[in-house]
Amino acid sequence: MPSAPLLSVEDLVVEYQTPSGPVRAVDAVSFVLERGEVLGLVGESGSGKSTVAQALARILGPPAIITGGRVLFEGNDVLAMTEDELRRFRWRKMSFVLQSAMNALSPVLTIGDQIIDVLVTHERTTTRAARERAAHLLELVGIDPARLASHPHELSGGMRQRVGIALALALDPPLVIMDEPTTALDVVVQHEVLSKIAELKEKLGLSVLFITHDMSIVSQFATRIGVLYAGRLVEMAPTRELFRAPRHPYTKGLLGSFVSIHGPRRRLAGIPGSPPDLRRLPAGCAFRARCAEATDRCATEAPVLRVIAEDHPTACHLVSP
Amino acid sequence: MRYLLRQLGLYVLAAWASLTLNFIVPRLAPGDPASAMFARYKGQLQPEALAALREAFGFTGGPLHEQYAAYLAHLFRGDLGVSVAYFPAKVTDVLAMGLGWTALLTGSSVVVAFALGSLLGVVAAWRRGSAFDATLPPLLVFLGAFPYFWLAMMLLYGFGFTLDALPLRHAYEDTLAPSLSFAFVASVAEHLLLPATSIVLASVGGWMLSMRSSMIGVLAEDYVTMAHAKGLSPLRIMFHYAARNALLPNVTGFGMALGFVLGGSLLTEIVFSYPGQGYLLVQAVRSQDYPLMQGIFLTITMAVLAANFLVDVLYVWLDPRTRGR
Numbered sequence: 001m002p003s004a005p006l007l008s009v010e011d012l013v014v015e016y017q018t019p020s021g022p023v024r025a026v027d028a029v030s031f032v033l034e035r036g037e038v039l040g041l042v043g044e045s046g047s048g049k050s051t052v053a054q055a056l057a058r059i060l061g062p063p064a065i066i067t068g069g070r071v072l073f074e075g076n077d078v079l080a081m082t083e084d085e086l087r088r089f090r091w092r093k094m095s096f097v098l099q100s101a102m103n104a105l106s107p108v109l110t111i112g113d114q115i116i117d118v119l120v121t122h123e124r125t126t127t128r129a130a131r132e133r134a135a136h137l138l139e140l141v142g143i144d145p146a147r148l149a150s151h152p153h154e155l156s157g158g159m160r161q162r163v164g165i166a167l168a169l170a171l172d173p174p175l176v177i178m179d180e181p182t183t184a185l186d187v188v189v190q191h192e193v194l195s196k197i198a199e200l201k202e203k204l205g206l207s208v209l210f211i212t213h214d215m216s217i218v219s220q221f222a223t224r225i226g227v228l229y230a231g232r233l234v235e236m237a238p239t240r241e242l243f244r245a246p247r248h249p250y251t252k253g254l255l256g257s258f259v260s261i262h263g264p265r266r267r268l269a270g271i272p273g274s275p276p277d278l279r280r281l282p283a284g285c286a287f288r289a290r291c292a293e294a295t296d297r298c299a300t301e302a303p304v305l306r307v308i309a310e311d312h313p314t315a316c317h318l319v320s321p
Numbered sequence: 322m323r324y325l326l327r328q329l330g331l332y333v334l335a336a337w338a339s340l341t342l343n344f345i346v347p348r349l350a351p352g353d354p355a356s357a358m359f360a361r362y363k364g365q366l367q368p369e370a371l372a373a374l375r376e377a378f379g380f381t382g383g384p385l386h387e388q389y390a391a392y393l394a395h396l397f398r399g400d401l402g403v404s405v406a407y408f409p410a411k412v413t414d415v416l417a418m419g420l421g422w423t424a425l426l427t428g429s430s431v432v433v434a435f436a437l438g439s440l441l442g443v444v445a446a447w448r449r450g451s452a453f454d455a456t457l458p459p460l461l462v463f464l465g466a467f468p469y470f471w472l473a474m475m476l477l478y479g480f481g482f483t484l485d486a487l488p489l490r491h492a493y494e495d496t497l498a499p500s501l502s503f504a505f506v507a508s509v510a511e512h513l514l515l516p517a518t519s520i521v522l523a524s525v526g527g528w529m530l531s532m533r534s535s536m537i538g539v540l541a542e543d544y545v546t547m548a549h550a551k552g553l554s555p556l557r558i559m560f561h562y563a564a565r566n567a568l569l570p571n572v573t574g575f576g577m578a579l580g581f582v583l584g585g586s587l588l589t590e591i592v593f594s595y596p597g598q599g600y601l602l603v604q605a606v607r608s609q610d611y612p613l614m615q616g617i618f619l620t621i622t623m624a625v626l627a628a629n630f631l632v633d634v635l636y637v638w639l640d641p642r643t644r645g646r
Contacts, residue, residue, distance in 0.1 A: 062449075088552065103542055104543045106548075117561075118553070121553055
């Protein structure tokens with residue numbers, strides 16, 4: 001099926017089992033990621049963005065359970081795979097760069113061990129061939145191959161994150177999911193890692209699902225951006241369109257809350273209040289309490305995602321085509 | 322390497338301190354062991370013999386620093402004096418009798434309990450909430466809550482006396498002479514089974530619980546999530562990624578337990594009349610056998626220090642973060 005998109009997510013629902021009943025962390029999220037595309041997924045902490053990412057490869061541990069929806073990868077239903085199929089699928093088709101490579105690498109194993117084991121598991125190569133490939137991968141991200149013998153604590157934060165990227169590229173997967181890949185780094189190192197990602201994306205023609213809370217970072221990369229709020233997708237549009245004409249009040253708030261060194265000077269505006277408690281979501285729109293323009297209708301009726309402009313769905317009662 | 326050398330220096334210092342304490346404490350106690358022994362022999366001992374004894378014990382009657390010098394000199398020559406209870410056997414020879422049996426009994430029990438408990442803890446954490454996890458830890462903790470000598474007596478009564486399946490006492494069949502023959506080794510193993518089982522049963526639950534809890538912490542780490550995402554096999558994730566990290570905090574506890582191996586499991590040895598250190602210690606205390614007591618305390622202290630150093634070495638091997646410090 002060459003016409004099938006690389007990744008298609010339909011009405012994904014993830015619930016956390018808690019003593020006080022299930023909590024919906026991801027509520028009917030749908031999106032499509034085409035080959036060669038970089039899709040940004042933006043939201044505050046607790047908006048469900050990492051949960052979405054981990055649900056895609058089914059690596060969510062208990063108490064999180066995927067309770068509904070479909071995840072199609074190159075037309076294959078990931079949620080219907082057996083454990084064996086799933087193990088072969090993971091990393092070969094979809095790899096991860098996690099938030100802080102500090103914790104994403106086991107402290108007691110060498111960098112080399114952790115790259116080589118994924119190669120040996122999936123490709124049945126000899127350890128020697130895998131070692132050569134691992135050395136090549138480190139070179140690709142600009143790290144001395146002699147570092148294969150190093151342990152994670154011997155590397156700087158930026159180097160660790162680049163090792164994480166090298167690891168993600170080990171099997172040449174069509175999709176790399178980057179979950180806050182630069183959050184734990186300082187600004188200079190952040191820039192270094194981001195330009196490495198941009199360079200590799202061009203060179204290898206990767207598709208990327210880029211998850212972040214930082215609008216300024218995602219704008220440099222993403223071809224399209226989806227905005228998550230309280231487990232729901234509230235707006236999605238091509239990056240340029242989203243920055244030019246944000247529709248949802250939450251997106252407007254996000255865009256108003258970071259500094260841009262380009263363009264006219266303006267006053268920084270935050271979003272008042274804090275994210276809602278997922279255990280006690282109010283009726284109607286989840287953003288209502290923080291929204292300056294909320295109406296009576298917002299209190300009773302939950303807005304659904306409607307296509308407002310071309311390729312620009314939004315879930316808000318206040319916007320109309 | 323520098324780290325290990327520094328640790329070693331620290332242990333040598335600690336060893337010296339404990340040797341000195343070992344010298345001072347008996348001299349603070351009322352009574353004089355040589356006179357006590359003299360009394361035991363009800364005057365049959367010649368005054369010359371008494372003087373010789375005093376000298377052997379280091380109670381030379383000179384000023385304290387001279388006694389101390391004599392004590393240290395004897396120690397370095399491996400001369401711990403003569404045992405009172407087993408007179409005229411040398412303390413080192415008496416210790417050699419018990420040491421091997423205690424090392425065998427307690428050593429094997431501690432190693433088996435640690436290995437088994439850790440393995441069970443790993444599996445319980447991995448299958449958290451399963452039937453395995455819901456039944457085994459409470460059961461083993463329940464067993465561990467009994468005093469270990471009580472478990473020993475129950476096993477002795479059940480398997481040794483009522484079922485008559487296993488020997489009741491001693492370390493080997495007394496009709497056999499110690500040798501490396503199959504019959505002798507089999508007899509030792511048979512005699513080892515009950516006392517070792519009683520110690521393992523009493524301690525395995527603790528090891529399991531601590532491994533389980535550190536494993537549960539590790540399972541929430543990003544590198545374990547990452548290992549899942551890498552499509553590795555569950556066994557590899559469980560042992561190579563999770564258990565290897567979860568083991569680290571428990572190695573310390575293992576070292577402590579190993580250090581106390583030579584202290585023996587005193588009451589277990591008494592219940593099974595096992596001829597180890599614990600049994601000797603009781604004999605020594607009963608007959609005010611100071612040289613033997615000193616010798617036993619000395620071996621215990623040295624064992625604890627050696628085990629601590631072993632843990633340091635193990636840590637350097639297991640945890641790369643301690644290297645190069």
